[in-house]
Amino acid sequence: MRQAVKPVEGVSADFVDGLCGIVGPEHVLTDAAAMAGYLTDWTRQFSGGAIAVVRPSATEQVSRIVRLCGSAGVRIVPQGGNTGLAGGGIPSRDVPSIILSLKRMNAIRHFDEAGRTVVADAGVVLEALQTYVEARDLLFPLTFGAKGSCSIGGNLATNAGGSNVVRYGNTRELCLGVEAVLPDGSVFNGLTGLRKDNTGYDLKDLLIGSEGTLGIITAAVFKLFPKPLTRVTAFLSMASVEAAIRTLNRIQDRTGQSVEAFEYIPQPVLSAVEKAFPDLKSPLEGPVETGVLLEVGSSRVSDARTDDAGSTYLATELLAVLEELMETGDIVDAAIATSEQQRLVLWRMRESVLEAIMEYGASYHFDISLPLANISWFLQEMDAMAAELGFETLTIGHLGDGNLHYALVCADQDRWQTLPLDQAKTKAFELLTRLNGSFSAEHGIGQSKLDVMRMLKEPAQLDAMRAIKRALDPEGIMNPGRLVPGVE
Ligand SMILES: Cc1cc2nc3c(=O)[nH]c(=O)nc-3n(C[C@H](O)[C@H](O)[C@H](O)COP(=O)(O)OP(=O)(O)OC[C@H]3O[C@@H](n4cnc5c(N)ncnc54)[C@H](O)[C@@H]3O)c2cc1C
Numbered sequence: 001m002r003q004a005v006k007p008v009e010g011v012s013a014d015f016v017d018g019l020c021g022i023v024g025p026e027h028v029l030t031d032a033a034a035m036a037g038y039l040t041d042w043t044r045q046f047s048g049g050a051i052a053v054v055r056p057s058a059t060e061q062v063s064r065i066v067r068l069c070g071s072a073g074v075r076i077v078p079q080g081g082n083t084g085l086a087g088g089g090i091p092s093r094d095v096p097s098i099i100l101s102l103k104r105m106n107a108i109r110h111f112d113e114a115g116r117t118v119v120a121d122a123g124v125v126l127e128a129l130q131t132y133v134e135a136r137d138l139l140f141p142l143t144f145g146a147k148g149s150c151s152i153g154g155n156l157a158t159n160a161g162g163s164n165v166v167r168y169g170n171t172r173e174l175c176l177g178v179e180a181v182l183p184d185g186s187v188f189n190g191l192t193g194l195r196k197d198n199t200g201y202d203l204k205d206l207l208i209g210s211e212g213t214l215g216i217i218t219a220a221v222f223k224l225f226p227k228p229l230t231r232v233t234a235f236l237s238m239a240s241v242e243a244a245i246r247t248l249n250r251i252q253d254r255t256g257q258s259v260e261a262f263e264y265i266p267q268p269v270l271s272a273v274e275k276a277f278p279d280l281k282s283p284l285e286g287p288v289e290t291g292v293l294l295e296v297g298s299s300r301v302s303d304a305r306t307d308d309a310g311s312t313y314l315a316t317e318l319l320a321v322l323e324e325l326m327e328t329g330d331i332v333d334a335a336i337a338t339s340e341q342q343r344l345v346l347w348r349m350r351e352s353v354l355e356a357i358m359e360y361g362a363s364y365h366f367d368i369s370l371p372l373a374n375i376s377w378f379l380q381e382m383d384a385m386a387a388e389l390g391f392e393t394l395t396i397g398h399l400g401d402g403n404l405h406y407a408l409v410c411a412d413q414d415r416w417q418t419l420p421l422d423q424a425k426t427k428a429f430e431l432l433t434r435l436n437g438s439f440s441a442e443h444g445i446g447q448s449k450l451d452v453m454r455m456l457k458e459p460a461q462l463d464a465m466r467a468i469k470r471a472l473d474p475e476g477i478m479n480p481g482r483l484v485p486g487v488e
Pocket of ligand 1: 082
């Protein structure tokens with residue numbers, strides 16, 4: 001039974017009844033306990049308020065909700081799995097808003113065997129899509145630690161990246177089209193799955209990465225890939241970041257560009273993971289200077305053929321490269337997973353890193369990208385600066401695509417309060433700008449990086465974004481105050 005809703009200033013008393021009429025009263029949550037999980041983000045850094053959480057089951061319902069909100073002056077914050085790390089899916093308390101949860105829209109609509117595409121509702125959980133596709137002997141390569149709870153709608157809205165971008169690109173590159181409800185309630189149907197369609201501005205590309213500010217993505221069509229027949233997964237200790245990048249390129253050259261993941265995990269992060277999850281230990285003995293989780297994969301039958309010793313051609317080729325690089329000193333030590341179970345442990349170690357850092361103490365996280373040639377330079381200057389200001393650091397990264405997750409940390413919460421975080425941020429962004437980096441690589445802007453967006457994004461680009469926002473959402477009902485600074 002729905003509880004009585006407190007009247008919200010400026011919002012008609014019939015509004016919630018209208019929502020119930022569209023989705024059914026059991027799918028309109030209004031009491032605080034039921035809404036709590038939707039109103040605080042994964043990091044527990046952001047919390048907000050809403051008139052209701054509304055859970056439609058079909059695009060046509062989303063369209064009616066948007067029209068109703070438009071006429072009532074209520075703002076809409078779309079939400080998928082609520083695993084976003086920029087606070088974009090949490091509404092402000094000071095604006096009358098609803099959360100539109102896509103969780104019930106979780107059907108796989110269509111699998112096209114000939115075209116190797118899949119059409120899925122926005123609320124489908126990433127891991128469920130991976131599993132569905134794998135059962136058809138294909139691969140949907142997007143993957144990262146939150147795969148068990150994030151949704152493909154959220155992945156599109158944030159243009160998520162993850163561990164396999166080095167080979168397959170980010171979510172934008174995997175998507176062939178979207179269906180979306182625009183801020184006036186109209187439905188944009190772009191689910192043809194065509195690989196060529198030059199018929200004007202690409203609305204799909206505007207919606208991808210728009211973090212719910214231009215419309216609600218209700219479904220999408222994705223490209224699928226051959227499933228690797230063989231994989232080799234290894235944990236490497238390298239002499240330096242430069243050595244790691246040389247190693248990446250050498251392996252790419254020798255294995256026909258088959259690097260699927262190249263993840264940076266240095267010793268302090270390994271130690272933090274071991275502390276938080278004692279069963280997850282480094283596979284190498286002794287400290288690791290520059291640790292990398294490497295995975296190569298191939299769907300070529302010739303790469304999957306085994307020799308008399310049971311080693312695949314791909315593994316033999318990789319081992320040869322690793323041995324050469326050990327001789328040059330670029331690689332210090334290596335552990336190769338010899339079973340699927342060992343491979344999964346290595347991945348669990350990688351995917352537990354964020355939780356381990358959160359448990360370590362207080363932290364501030366940069367999600368940045370740099371040209372590969374400048375990464376070592378950035379790390380050296382940034383580490384020195386952070387130490388000088390009294391911070392510890394825990395840095396990981398999707399090194400293969402130039403993305404670092406650089407965290408300033410302090411195990412002691414009280415001491416953290418005394419550290420000059422603003423000064424460290426200013427210096428970090430100056431350094432990043434000097435080295436041609438981006439201040440937001442894959443997590444988006446949401447509410448956490450609006451100040452940086454205002455400060456660092458080129459004025460011409462910001463003006464264009466504001467013009468697009470006003471043109472598509474003149475009443476400003478879609479996720480206000482997020483992503484684009486200076487538009488209400
Ligand atoms: C442990 C962990 C590891 C992570 N690792 C990575 C990583 O490696 N790479 C990476 O890119 N991200 C990573 N993330 C961040 C996060 O998982 C991604 O941003 C993910 O894409 C968010 O999906 P979601 O469904 O949870 O979106 P939500 O958090 O629900 O929403 C995120 C944003 O998208 C909007 N939105 C959601 N659904 C829709 C929709 N259907 N239409 C329009 N707008 C919508 C929301 O309004 C919000 O602005 C990680 C998060 C965690 C907790």
